[in-house]
Amino acid sequence: MGRxxxxxxxxxxxxxxxxxxxxxxxxxxxxxxxxxxETFQDYLLLSTAKNYWLFIAPPDLRPLQNLKVQTVxxxxxxxxxxxxxxxxxxxxxxxxxxxxxxxxxxxxxxxRLRREKRLPFEAEMEEGYVIIKCEGKVWGCGLYAQGKLxxxxx
Amino acid sequence: xxxxxEAPAYFARYRExxxxxxxxxxxxxxxxxxxxxxxxxKAPDPEVVLAGLARQGVKAEAVPxxxxxxxxxxxxxxxxxxxxxxxxxxxxMTLSSALPVIALEPKPGEYILDMCAAPGSKTTQIAQxxxxxxxxxxNDRRLDRLTAxxxxxxRLGVACALTTLYRGEVFPFGVPFDKVLVDAPCSxxxxxxxxxxxxxxxxxxxxxxxxxxxxxxxxRAFDLVKVGGIVVYSTCTFNPEExxxxxxxxxxxxxxxxxxxxxxxxxxxxxxxxxxxxLHPDLQKTARFYPHETQAVGFFVAKIKRLF
Ligand SMILES: C[S@@+](CC[C@H](N)C(=O)[O-])C[C@H]1O[C@@H](n2cnc3c(N)ncnc32)[C@H](O)[C@@H]1O
Numbered sequence: 443m444g445r446x447x448x449x450x451x452x453x454x455x456x457x458x459x460x461x462x463x464x465x466x467x468x469x470x471x472x473x474x475x476x477x478x479x480e481t482f483q484d485y486l487l488l489s490t491a492k493n494y495w496l497f498i499a500p501p502d503l504r505p506l507q508n509l510k511v512q513t514v515x516x517x518x519x520x521x522x523x524x525x526x527x528x529x530x531x532x533x534x535x536x537x538x539x540x541x542x543x544x545x546x547x548x549x550x551x552x553x554r555l556r557r558e559k560r561l562p563f564e565a566e567m568e569e570g571y572v573i574i575k576c577e578g579k580v581w582g583c584g585l586y587a588q589g590k591l592x593x594x595x596x
Numbered sequence: 597x598x599x600x601x602e603a604p605a606y607f608a609r610y611r612e613x614x615x616x617x618x619x620x621x622x623x624x625x626x627x628x629x630x631x632x633x634x635x636x637x638k639a640p641d642p643e644v645v646l647a648g649l650a651r652q653g654v655k656a657e658a659v660p661x662x663x664x665x666x667x668x669x670x671x672x673x674x675x676x677x678x679x680x681x682x683x684x685x686x687x688x689m690t691l692s693s694a695l696p697v698i699a700l701e702p703k704p705g706e707y708i709l710d711m712c713a714a715p716g717s718k719t720t721q722i723a724q725x726x727x728x729x730x731x732x733x734x735n736d737r738r739l740d741r742l743t744a745x746x747x748x749x750x751r752l753g754v755a756c757a758l759t760t761l762y763r764g765e766v767f768p769f770g771v772p773f774d775k776v777l778v779d780a781p782c783s784x785x786x787x788x789x790x791x792x793x794x795x796x797x798x799x800x801x802x803x804x805x806x807x808x809x810x811x812x813x814x815x816r817a818f819d820l821v822k823v824g825g826i827v828v829y830s831t832c833t834f835n836p837e838e839x840x841x842x843x844x845x846x847x848x849x850x851x852x853x854x855x856x857x858x859x860x861x862x863x864x865x866x867x868x869x870x871x872x873x874x875l876h877p878d879l880q881k882t883a884r885f886y887p888h889e890t891q892a893v894g895f896f897v898a899k900i901k902r903l904f
Contacts, residue, residue, distance in 0.1 A: 484729055485755060496755040497755060497756070497758070498728065498729055498730070498731055498755060498756035500707065500731040501705065501707075501731075505770045505771040505772065506731070506733070506758065506771060508768065508770050508771075509733065509758070509760050509768065509771070510760060510761075510762075511758050511759065511760055512742060512746065512758075512759040512760060512761055513746050513749075513758065513759045514758040514759075515755050515756075515757070515758065516749075516750070516753065516754065516755035517750070518755075531750055531753065534638060534683060534684065534753060535637065535638055535753035535755070538640060577644075577648070578641070578644040579644065579648070579679070579683055579685075580683075581683070
């Protein structure tokens with residue numbers, strides 16, 4: 443359990459995204475899951491390559507930027523080709539606030555999805571990323587498309 | 597590693613400071629109860645977590661005086677294999693390990709340095725108490741341990757922390773820290789019990805000079821915190837050379853004051869004399885916690901204010 447990601451010794455400070463980019467990412471969360479943008483008002487959105495990170499907005503960021511950091515904040519969203527994809531890490535933290543595109547699975551369905559990675563699936567729901575829930579617990583991210591449910595669970 | 601039959605001889609030097617010494621020795625033969633902290637950042641409804649654990653045969657009872665802490669029966673239950681652990685709803689930890697953060701009183705908006713942070717039981721507790729709104733710098737000098745810390749921050753869903761890999765003694769100046777926690781590397785005597793897998797570091801690595809390292813860490817922590825700020829120094833050992841004498845060293849070198857603190861577990865004042873050597877009288881405001889009185893790992897906690 444808990445596959446560990448290697449951390450790089452010479453990691454750089456992620457950049458603070460522009461207002462437009464922030465708006466784009468937070469709008470995605472709001473439109474797709476009904477999680478209001480204000481949920482994240484105390485947080486900065488930072489970016490490294492294709493990743494967006496959520497980090498508490500400090501009174502002043504500059505002194506922190508002089509530190510040689512290994513990681514900053516929580517991995518929030520990824521850019522996958524033209525799409526934005528929520529991370530399971532972030533969904534586990536904020537997914538309970540969602541009002542739509544939440545898939546409630548039974549324990550046996552969840553088990554099967556985790557083992558087989560994709561299942562034939564039909565639901566009354568727009569195609570796209572979904573929040574996978576089971577017995578009140580948010581497990582993370584799935585993709586519903588073309589009659590299939592694909593697992594992005596860790 | 598120390599055998600339980602060798603414990604009386606090893607701990608004999610503390611006969612005068614450990615209360616009910618015979619009881620203490622007898623207690624080393626008993627296993628400690630199991631506790632976890634419930635992570636409300638990810639589990640806004642604790643009932644879901646408790647019900648899930650109950651279905652697996654875990655009885656979890658809230659601990660008076662310790663918000664979010666639960667005592668678990670049976671005490672050998674493998675909490676680390678549960679879904680609740682995997683999803684970051686719980687962090688198993690010994691109860692006394694919560695005390696340094698209780699002394700620290702983290703608040704939203706504060707800059708906090710956790711100088712020896714890995715694997716993160718206290719970093720994640722700070723984040724939770726400050727509702728994920730303090731600015732936490734979680735540092736450790738060892739990359740392997742920092743990796744475990746990063747995994748725990750992710751597992752618990754913490755967004756208010758960044759991680760760094762410095763030797764605490766040379767952590768760079770420049771961030772106006774309101775508070776610094778030094779949960780120092782120590783000989784770990786407070787963890788000792790029969791069958792315990794860990795080691796008494798002090799014995800194993802006879803050549804490492806822990807008090808010297810601890811003094812270096814504490815002085816740097818003090819110099820990093822802003823004037824009026826708080827440094828909490830903690831260890832899980834009984835040894836006054838790693839506890840009061842380290843703080844005594846700081847009190848002699850810097851303008852610092854010990855702040856009295858109330859704790860939800862029985863404790864004793866710090867010693868003000870050791871092996872014939874008098875120490876600063878204010879050290880009685882530090883706190884010593886013993887396993888046979890707390891049913892948890894032995895701890896030492898000092899809350900220190902920077903005056904100048
Ligand atoms: C008692 S453990 C910390 C436990 C941690 N605070 C927790 O609650 O999970 C001490 C830590 O100090 C780290 N350490 C040892 N020497 C250090 C130094 N010079 N600077 C920074 N960290 C150090 C060790 O790698 C170890 O992880």
